[in-house]
Amino acid sequence: MATEIRVALSHGPPDPVSLPLPGCLNCQEQVRLQEREHLARELHDALGSLLMSAKLDIACIQPEVNRISPAASEHLRHLTDILNQAMALKRRIIDGLDPPLLSKHGLVKSVANLARDFSSASGIGVTTTLSDVALPAGAQLAVYRLVEEALTNIGKYANASRCSITLRKAGDAVQVEVEDDGVGFTVKEQDNFGHGLMGMKQRIEACAGELLVESAPGRGTRLQACLPLNRVAAH
Numbered sequence: 001m002a003t004e005i006r007v008a009l010s011h012g013p014p015d016p017v018s019l020p021l022p023g024c025l026n027c028q029e030q031v032r033l034q035e036r037e038h039l040a041r042e043l044h045d046a047l048g049s050l051l052m053s054a055k056l057d058i059a060c061i062q063p064e065v066n067r068i069s070p071a072a073s074e075h076l077r078h079l080t081d082i083l084n085q086a087m088a089l090k091r092r093i094i095d096g097l098d099p100p101l102l103s104k105h106g107l108v109k110s111v112a113n114l115a116r117d118f119s120s121a122s123g124i125g126v127t128t129t130l131s132d133v134a135l136p137a138g139a140q141l142a143v144y145r146l147v148e149e150a151l152t153n154i155g156k157y158a159n160a161s162r163c164s165i166t167l168r169k170a171g172d173a174v175q176v177e178v179e180d181d182g183v184g185f186t187v188k189e190q191d192n193f194g195h196g197l198m199g200m201k202q203r204i205e206a207c208a209g210e211l212l213v214e215s216a217p218g219r220g221t222r223l224q225a226c227l228p229l230n231r232v233a234a235h
């Protein structure tokens with residue numbers, strides 16, 4: 001890997017106390033995550049049960065309507081289609097707010113599921129080495145989104161035959177690596193970082209971390225994020 005960009009820590013040296021200060025980034029991030037989880041739960045429970053009871057009502061009257069009016073029956077079928085679409089949309093919005101299984105099953109299982117789904121959709125072999133690391137919710141989401149976008153990029157650009165995902169504790173930090181053996185690219189943050197790589201960088205930095213992007217044409221790509229445990233513990 002010839003080209004390397006090191007993205008500097010956006011924060012200074014560690015604070016003497018690890019508790020979040022009022023109004024600090026950690027608190028804001030924590031509040032934001034709680035709001036998202038709350039919204040996801042409301043959508044799931046309240047909107048979900050409204051849509052389901054509308055579907056059940058339709059199923060109840062459908063046989064009678066079928067008997068009386070074929071035209072009205074067709075409208076009911078159309079209405080059921082619309083409700084199914086609304087339920088699918090609700091699911092997609094919830095998944096965006098609280099990625100599948102992350103808050104429920106934790107990072108290791110969620111990343112393993114991402115890897116499995118990506119591998120079966122793309123045909124690219126994925127090796128995973130995932131240790132259970134004690135990251136707070138905000139940092140878990142940053143790691144999950146990093147792996148998700150890295151795999152999307154591999155599927156779109158890398159033409160790789162294999163890739164690997166590693167999550168491990170290294171001293172007082174957590175390291176995440178996604179590596180592929182594909183075509184690689186010339187890393188120029190100002191020129192060719194899109195929303196994907198910039199988003200990763202911002203999320204990792206918001207957790208006081210560091211992102212390293214290593215790649216070169218013909219040499220594959222390696223993304224490595226390092227999240228210091230003592231700085232992210234308050235998230």
Ligand SMILES: Nc1ncnc2c1ncn2[C@@H]1O[C@H](COP(=O)(O)OP(=O)(O)OP(=O)(O)O)[C@@H](O)[C@H]1O
Pocket residue numbers: 149153154157158180182183184185192193194195196197198221
């Ligand atoms: N694994 C990879 N292999 C080869 N090229 C890559 C890989 N990952 C990223 N790239 C290159 O880096 C560029 C920037 O990626 P980034 O994810 O930031 O943006 P994008 O995928 O082009 O668009 P989006 O904003 O939708 O993510 C890509 O257009 C691609 O050229």
Ligand SMILES: [Mg+2]
Pocket residue numbers: 149152153194195196197
């Ligand atoms: Mg991308």
